[in-house]
Amino acid sequence: MRVSARNCLSGTIKSIEVGAVNNEVVIELAPGVELTAVVTKGSTEKLGLKVGADAYALIKASNVMIGIDD
Template sequence: MKLSARNQIKGTIKSVTKGQTTAHVQLEVNGTVITASITNEAVDALNLKVGQSAYAVIKASDVMVAID
């Protein structure tokens, strides 16, 4: 599948938590956890499971970073 998003980060699915309509998927990347909010339907269609390899695909025109 071809994507136009430039930022694709490979990791391992740490957790999948479904809500009423939206799921939170935690992806561990080199010890850092990225959390994505996607639809429950997307979780089912992609058959996401804990322990699987997956990509966080970040598509945004602006990304803000704050340093503590």
């Protein structure tokens, strides 16, 4: 797989919460480290996403905000 996104994180699908239009997919990147993505139901089906399967989280954003506590 070759993609232009610089941030490509691999992990295992921990859960898929099915919604009316979109699904919430949780990928465990490392023990206790999770990333959640919202994808369409169609994409979930087309990719064959299943709990326990390996997957990649590709992150490409023009802006990332950082905050701190006062």
